[in-house]
Amino acid sequence: MFDRRLIQCFDWGLLFLTLLLLGIGLIALCSAIFSANLDMTAANTALIMKQLIAIGIGMGFMIILLFIDYRHFDQWAYVIYFLTLLLLVFVLYHGRVVAGSRRWIVLGLLRFQPSEIAKLSVIIVLSHYYSKTITDQGLSFKDLLIPLILTALPCLFILKQPDLGTSGLIFLNASVMTWFVKVKKHTLMVIIGILLICLPLGWFSLKDYQQARIQSFMNPNSDPLGSGYHVIQSKIAIGSGRLLGKGFLQGTQNDLAFLPEQHTDFIFSVLAEEWGFVGSSALIVLYLLLILWILYIANGSRDIFGKTIAVGICAMIFWQVIINIGMVMGLMPVVGVTLPFISYGGSSIVTTLISIGILLNISMRRFMFD
Amino acid sequence: MSNSYLKTIDNDYYRQRLSGPLIFILLAFAILGTRLFYLQIIEGESYYTKSENNCIRLQRIPPERGLIYDQNGELLVDNRPSFDIEIVPKDARPYENVLPDLSRYLNVPKAELIAKLKKARGSAAYRPVILKRDVSRDVLAQIEVNRYDLPGVQVQVIPRRHYVQRTAVHLVGYLGEISGTELRKKGLKEYRQGDYIGKYGVEKEFENYLRGKPGGRQVEVDVNGRVLKVNVTEKPSPGHNVYLTIDAELQKKAESLLEGQSGAIVAIDPNTGMILSFVSKPDYDPNIFVDGMSHDQWNKLVNDYQKPLHNKVLQGEYPPGSIYKIVTAIAGLEEKIVSLNEKIECIGHYRLGNRSYRCWKKYGHGWMNIEDAIGQSCDVYFYQLGLQLGVDRLAKYAKACGLGKKTGSGLELERPGLIPTSKWKLLQTGEVWQKGETLSIAIGQGYNLVTPIQALCLIAAVANGGIMYQPQVIKSIQTVTGKSLFEAQQKAKGRLPASPKTLQILKKGLWEVVNKTGGTAYWHARDKTIEISGKTGTAQVISLKNQEEKEPQDKSRYEDHAWFVAYAPSIDSRIAVAVLVEHGGHGSSAAAPIAKEIIKAYLGREK
Known part of the structure; x- marks a missing residue:
């Protein structure tokens, strides 16, 4: 029953990009959690375990989804x-x-x-x-x-x-x-x-704190002890990475624990500090590749349902990347959007992997309409 | 182009629609890339220097805690500046070099400093660790002079709680350093380790009002952690001031009257329910909870048999003794078991079955009506009244009078007391209620337990004609600028289960206690200028049988508790008092004079 063409058409490229991004995410998570002078406390290793479990669950969903025709x-x-x-x-x-x-x-x-x-x-x-x-x-x-x-x-x-x-x-x-x-x-x-x-x-x-967040973005001084401070520290962290970065686990801004969300929403700043312009621009290029890849899948799909889904997922990942990275670099308000694949957080990881599963599905069934 | 064509076939149409987003996406990523280039390459060096010592930091500015006043604005609790020595472990780099000097200046063993730093490990390396609180000026001077050899060390000026007067300590409560369990509690998110928090009394109950909101400043520091420049400051908002209903002058008078003894005094305005004085003795100095105390000091407080930490007004549960006859009298009159004109003869004892129950007056009171029975506190009269009422009917009235349950003061740790019923005894002991026990109950001995504040609420309600007000201890809460956040309003909880006629008889009896020859407090509480009404009570601590067995070495521990509840003036009363002296002996001799002094002090001053 299983069509051989399903395997022939399997989108290895998308899978590879996904795994690469997940790997970078784990490295960044380690950086965010273990600053150079802190021990490996149980609570910290538990965070990594949780993230690994979330990735496992997400992968599980992804694989199951491959066997269900997306048209269901x-x-x-x-x-x-x-x-x-x-x-x-x-x-x-x-x-x-x-x-x-x-x-x-x-x-x-x-x-x-x-x-x-x-x-x-x-x-x-x-x-x-x-x-x-x-x-x-x-x-x-x-x-x-x-x-x-x-x-x-x-x-x-x-x-x-x-x-x-x-x-x-x-x-x-x-x-x-x-x-x-x-x-x-x-x-x-x-x-x-x-x-x-x-x-x-x-x-x-908007709620007061949400207004305050947007205001502090427009003028970081209006909340210098809250989000304004977060953005300043995040910019210092990113900028201090310079061309090559300080090296894995050598970041220092992390020590301030200035960001309650440094392993979730602000993880990009941790990464940029340790891997510099080279590392962080590589990550941005990877995201661009992924998004273009998804557009390519949308283009290749032969039915309108598949196309629109692919476009929707493409938009989802695109906006999250732009808003999140824009936010930590001080270009966007601090609104609390996660960076797909990288930010700590089970729900975000699982959702992202499910959507990748759907895309793989669409991609490998593009011949079905011939 | 038909619609079905669109729905099925791959075509250029969609490719065309995707080209728009493509341009948009490339543009957006180009902006991200440019920004990244700007931050890391163009501004990279300057950000790098800023990051080197994490030069931009946040410092917290603790708020000034709200003050506590008496009803007239007399200051009871204040804050004073305290100089705390802190160290930022990361700036000290490494702190091992700083510690020997620091240990010498602070006069704290090095091991102790290391222990403090170890404890703080795990929290952020840039968060200051408090090494010693409240150092003296001499120490401060030494630290300041040597600051350049002490990298990472800073002096914080922190408002510190100061209990100006050692008065009403059990009501005011105290602050203490926040504990680990409190830190993990949900509602207490904004607190940090090392913060102080209300632990007891009004300090705890009104923590949210008193606390205030911390401010902060964003600063730039140099390599040694010294502040170079303050970027922004957000001022802390001070906590709100609390005005107690307590009258400090009266309070101090009451405290002096009970000095050296163990017990409780509470006074109330019977027309509003505002507590005027709130004394529990012995007490303690609340400042030691803020400034820290030694193990010895703590053990002494905890193990003292007079329980200084115990709030006897709310937590002390005592047999009510004869003050309970107020309840028995109300029940008897309301249930029409006696009337004013019915007389009963007291021959000094009462026989029930084959046991004889004694009256406190050995040779009896003779024939008396209910007013005289109250006035002279005749046990035999009330034995018979109690017997006819039965324990459960009596309990019903006691509960309706506010006994056996919390008064609704809203204060923490208040005990409910105990009003026994036959069902209660069956559940507790598995035994059936005995008639003889009803006799004891009727005169306030036996299982009955009453707290001083319950006794006070009862007598206050009698004084004002039957309205039971909720006792209140907070007069108002105001912001620093004087805006009122809370104003106490009298709250009636209900009425005594007594008709005006009953109350009239009862009040006549209570008047006789003090003002008629033969009244139990005639010699001890009568005043020439002020008419006082009241009721004495003597609560047996241990039964007579036990007393014989154990010849007490320390008499003061086995002596009876002395009660006196009173109000004055007898008509249009303005104050009601409950006095309990633990092991004081007779209510008339030990408690009544204290009540009289308080009433005189309060009413005498009013004129």
Whole structure:
């Protein structure tokens, strides 16, 4: 039953890129956790173990996904979507609060953030919808109403946690996908107009600390003891890496423990300090390669559902990379978006690996339509 | 181009749609690359020097803790500046070289300093470690003079809690260094190791108000960790000031009256429920909890048989003795078992079955009505009343009078006391309630346990005509600028289970206690100018049988507890007091004079 062509068409390149990025992530995690003068305490090694387990689970999902034709997702799109919504509602009432946000579902040893899963679910459900409604004239307002609701619901639930970064990310992904399937010119203009009006309104609905974060980005001095300080230290760390970096485990900025999120959101600064311009620009190039590779997969896929999914995942990884690296270099607000493959965090790793699994799947089934 | 064509076939259309994003992606990455180049190559050197000694740092500025005043604004708890010597291990590089000198200046053994540094290991290497708190000016001068030979050493000026007056210590409470378990607690996230936190009393209960918010400064330091430049400072916000309901003058008077003894005094404004004085003796100096104490000091506090750390007002549970007759009288009158005109004869004892129960007055009180029975505290009268009521009906009234449960003061560690019922005894001991036990209960001996604050609330409610107010200890909480955050308002919890008629009879009886010849406190509490009403109580510590067996070496430990609850003036009362003297002997001789002095001090001053 198993088609030999599936193996022939297997996308070794994508897999290789993925493993490379994961490897770099583990190196960076070691740097972030063991500064040169600290012992290997149990708590620290446990962090690495947890990350390895998350990678294992993610890989497991990835492999399972290879055997399921991705077009099944087309049929199950709404089911997946509603299950995700249920989780998002559940987390609002029974989630665990960490640092002021109710983001975590805890089931015994298993802990995850449903908002990470929501990123993928929205991509799948929108791909399903768009693959049915696409026309070469472009979508009109009427066609966009349902995708708007499909996107807005999870975004609102996630905003409520509150997690501004993730809900913004979902919205960005949805916009890219919508733009890809084409919107009527007239409609697009009106939407942009509405957005311009709504932006100021949105500003006032942000929580104080979120406003403060954006303000501190605009002017780091407005929160010199909080995020402003984080950005300054992160810039010093990156800059001090110079051309070749200080070397593995030789970073010093880490010692300040200035960043509560140095192994999650700010991990790029740790990496840049130790590996310098050479290392960090290599990482950026790797990300660029990955993103182009995904676009290539989108291009090669022969059905519109596969194409839109690939575009959605491409957007997801692209925005996360740009926002995260932009943020640690002081180009973007500190919004709490993880760096895919590299940042510490099980939910993020598993979600990213699942999406890679889907891409591998799409890529190896591109011949099916011949 | 048809739609079905779009949906099935690979074509140039999509390739074209992907070319737009492609350009966008390349552009975005180009920006990242440029920024990276700028930070690492162009500005690299300057960032590198900045990173060399981690020159940009955050320092915390601890807030000034809120002050505590009495109701009239007299300062009870203050802060004073304290100079703490800290070291930043990373700046000392290596700190081994600094320690011998430091040990000499601070007069702390080197081993102890090393132990402190070891303990702090694991937290960030740039976080200062406190080596010695509150050093003297001499030590400070030495450190300052030699600063250039002591890299990494810094002096922190920290506001330190200071208990200006050793008064109302059990109410005010104290601060202590935060413990590991407290640090891990969820709500206490912003605290750091070495911080002080309210551990007891108002200091603990109102921690959130008192604490304030730490500020900080972002500084640039040199290689030795000395501050070169302050970039930004965020001022700490001071904590809020707390005004107690306590009247400091009265409080000190009450404390002096109980000096050298063990017991409790509480006074309240019966019309509002505001506590006026709150004394538990013996007490301790709360400053030792902040400044640190030796093991010996601690052991002495803990092992003292008079329990100085114990808050006897809230935690002391004592048999109420005859003050419980107030409850028995209310129950008897309300249940129509007696009326004002019914008289009972007391011949000095009461026979039940084959046992004889004695009255405290050996040859009896003769015929008396309920007012006289209260006034002279006749046991025989109340034996009979209790017997007719039964233990459970009596318990119902006791509980309705606020006994056997917390008063709602909101203060930590308050004990509920105990009001026994027949069911309770069956559950506890498996034995059936005996009638003879009801007799003991009716006069406040036996299983009954009452705290001084419960006794106070009861007598205050009698004084004001039956309204039970929640006792309160905080008058107001204000910000430093004087904005009020909280103003105490009287809160009625309920009413005594007594009709106006009953209360009238009861109050007449309580008046007789002090003001009619034969009243138990006639000789000890009567005052020429102020009419006082009250009730004495003498709580047996151990039963008479035991007393015979064990001839007490130290009489003071086996003597009875003395109670006196009172209010004054008898009409339109403005103060109610409960006095308990542990092992004081008779309520009339040991407790009543203290209550009288307090009442005189308070009302005398008012005029």
